[in-house]
Amino acid sequence: MKILIKTLFIALAVTIPATSFCLGANIVTRMPDVYQYEFKATEALKNVELSKNDDEMGEFISDFMFGKQAQFQLLIEDEDKPQSIFTENEMSAMANARKYMNIVAALGFVACVLMVVSFIMLKKYEFNREIRKQYKLGAIIYVCLIVGYLVGFYVAAKTGHSLLDMLAYVPDEEDLLPQIMTEGLQVRLYYSTAVVSTIIMAIMGYAMFKITEPKKIFSRSYY
Template identity: 75%
Template structure:
């Protein structure tokens, strides 16, 4: 029994930060809000004839990232002839980005399941104090994860590596995708991931502490 409880305790501490980060990253990259905000702030779409405004373009990218659209492609009429906006290399890069986020989502969901199971088992045997202790440990692990996340971003930028390297994408001069998914948008997605995952971490902490808080034996109300 002791080994089982120890296993659940370790699983809880590890899966809390993994769940927070993976779900946070997926929320940011799959929802239209960050894209729409950046497009409105920079007005970058005015330079292109895509027949989509800022909100519509954000929704379009969101639909692709969530799988509602199979391919990242816009067809526009040019002299009565349909013309594809994105090249095959750009479409492949976008597909790879979605694939990696799908993997991250799968990891996050698995971590969430293990986290819930571990919490339920520890709660069942009334290890409330252990649950709170493991959350504190998970918060430390999360802090280290965010530090590594931020450090990795700046190290990659300083050494000349980019997101395109990870996606196997070499941009060409006429490619449209790098002009829409700008460095500014990438930074905003990067920072938003840290913020949203931290919020999720805080929500989990609140729920855990609310459920496991010690019961008050004596009331402070005096008559």
């Protein structure tokens, strides 16, 4: 029994930050908001020959990342027939992006299930104070995770590496993808992931502390 409880403690402390980060990363990269905001703020699509405006392009990327669009491809009208605007190389890079985020989503799902199971079992045995302690330990792990994440991004940027490099993408001169997935957009995605993950971490902490708060009778706390 002691081994089980210790395992649940460890699982809870580890899965809280893992769930927060994986969920935050998926929200940021799959929802259209960050893309739309960046397109409007920078007018990045103004000189790009696309059949979609800022909002529509954000929705298109979001649909692709969610799997609603099978391929990352748009067509423009030509005199003879519609022409594809993205090359196989560009399509492959975005397919890799979706694949990697699917892996992150799967890891986040597993972490979330383990977190919920650990929390329920510890709550069942009335380890309320210990749950709060494990959340605090998880918060420390989370801070280390985010610091490592941001430092890794900073080092990669300083050494000339980008998100597109991670996708095994080597651009050609006429490719449109670098004009859409600009460095500014990549930076916004990185930092937005950290912000959204932190918000999720705080929400989960509030919920856990609220559920496990001590009962108060005549202004005194009882566990």
